[in-house]
Amino acid sequence: MVTIPWTRPVRVLAFGDSNTWGFVTDPATGNPSRLPDTERWPGILETALGRGAQVLVDAIPGRRTELDADTDMPIIAKVSTSALNGLKHAETAGLSQAPVDLVIVMLGTNDLAIMPARPLEAIALGCVRVAQALVRGATAFTPDRVPQVLLVCPPPLGGDSSVRPEMTAWPAIWQASRDLAPVLERVARTQGLHAFDGGSSTSVSGPDRVHLNADDHRRLGLALAERVRSVLSIP
Helix, strand or coil: CCCCCCCCCCEEEEEEEEHHCCCCEECCCCCCEEHHHHHHHHHEEEEEEECCCCCEECCCCEEEEECCCCCCCHHHHCCCCCHHEEEEHHHHHHHHCCCCCEEEEEHHHHHCCCCCCHHHHHHHHHHHHHHHHHHHHCCCCCCCCCCEEEEEEEECCEEEEEECCEECCHHHHHHHHHHHHHHHHHHHCCCCCCCEEEEEEEEECCCCCCCHHHHHHHHHHHHHHHHHHHCCCCC
């Protein structure tokens, strides 16, 4: 592991979907809402790291690893199908946020909902390709500052596997969300990348069984702070 002399603030880029964006349901209205920056796991991570650390966020609800959105998704009436393709935007995100010392990719949940089901290894490899594109972008102007990569497996879907009326495939998706972590860790290891199982730090407690609530974000952010310190060899 390379030890970095920390004479500058740490810059971390968190690239993810709705559970990085901070999607929640407003308890007063039942409408979609967004947690404040300081309550999302990237904000918790930034505070926990201290030392002037900056955690930059590029997150979009519904984002997949490397596939366009389905044309029947409601949001596609307002945006292009490629808007939710993480790989198509990763290199630009790296360019935009450089220089970066670490890229964190937390994707996969939306890939699990694709039918027919994608193999878990394909999802893990999609996360790898997104990370590689982020690194390419981040090093284009600052080739002497190559970021480390941390692949985070999203915490598994909450509740139980009982069928949801609006999603008959829920039991299979629910189980796949529990099977993804060891696959992602194995693929990351073969690629020489770091991995972290988000489910080791928190469950998904949101009422829709898909999204983290504020307490979940806090637990995840604090656990990731310890992992980031280890990856970057910082106190």
